[in-house]
Amino acid sequence: MGILRKGVFDGFEGKTGPLIGRKVNGKCVISGLRRKATKPRTQAQTDQQLKFALVVSLLKWFKSLIAVGFKDPEGKKNSFNRAVKYNFKQIVVGTSPDYSIDYSKLVFSIGSLVGPNSPAISLGKHAVVISWQPDVQTQFNRYTDKASFMMYCPGKNHKVIVIGAAERSALGYVIAIPQDFTGYEMQMYMSFVSADGKVVSDSVYLGLI
Template sequence: MGIIRGGILGGFRNKTGSVIGSSWRTLDVIKGLPKLSGKAPTQSQLEQQAKFGLVTGFLSWISNLVAVGYRSLSGVETEMNVAVAYHLKNAVTGVYPNYELNYGKLMYSRGKLDWPLEYSVATAPNASLAFTWKHEGEDYEFMSATDLVTVLVYNPEKDRFVRLVNAATRSEQELNLQLPVAFAGDTVHCYLSFKSTVRKDLVSSTIYMGQMVVLN
């Protein structure tokens, strides 16, 4: 049974006949019941399903970063939906069924906050990484000394992420990240981003800092 809200012209929720009413992100939504199909999926559908599974499976592990990093782009869509659409278009390589992600195209955040003009990452003993960036110039709308820094490292061999979220300010110009000792000898992918402390939806796009071999 459907329940009408706000009179006959208002939205409704639950099932009524062949439609379902619900509320989503302040919108009243009416959807038809899905139709069951006995047809086998087409080649195009199989390819899209494989790409979608690859991207969503990867991004689900960093959903907290995506929720912040795509907030300004989401509109009526969820942050994850916007991020998935970007990666389906830009970050999937290969031929079905052997799709892979181009880790250099990973963007857990996209925004207008300025990148530093110089940045780098270096390996250090005992499975640690040293991230550095240069901060100079006056604060303005898209750059502040108080911007918060997040670093992310992904190890494809072990399928593990390590992150430090809002762990330093732009003005500090450096951040050390301790990785698990078991990462020693593995190649990891490194990322850096900035988030404003003034506007909660203002972030930088993700900076891909390249691959590093972790030292013992």
């Protein structure tokens, strides 16, 4: 039953017949009841839903990186939604219903900063060693840019994220491998963000360990 709060000219709250009244940001909003779809989904719609769910379930693990890497400079668009939209077109492979992720195309940051110069990874003792080469300093390539790294283990559905861990001038960083990652493949990524946090680089896929 709907409840009139301030008379018939100020909306209502609750359900009344085919209408629903509610308060949103202090305003009265009236909408119709949603009706259940009577038509079965097409195969294309089902495939779209499967792929969308796959992308969302993956990207939710990297929200801290996405919040920086896909931040809208104008503050109008949600960073996670932007990341989903971008990656949806890039990372899903396979045929219905057996879709999977191409981890080499996963992106958690996109921007105008220069990425790492000739990055490389190697396996050390209980750690992954990441290195890159020196480069000429420019407006979009500062020695003070901060590097962020991600180690993702699909087999454990777990990750290690290190944000702003080293300056570009350091030319390297070492990430300890969690003990429970032993025996599993690890996907490695990195990106840069300016010292003031306002500009980012595209994230770079470093490879598989």
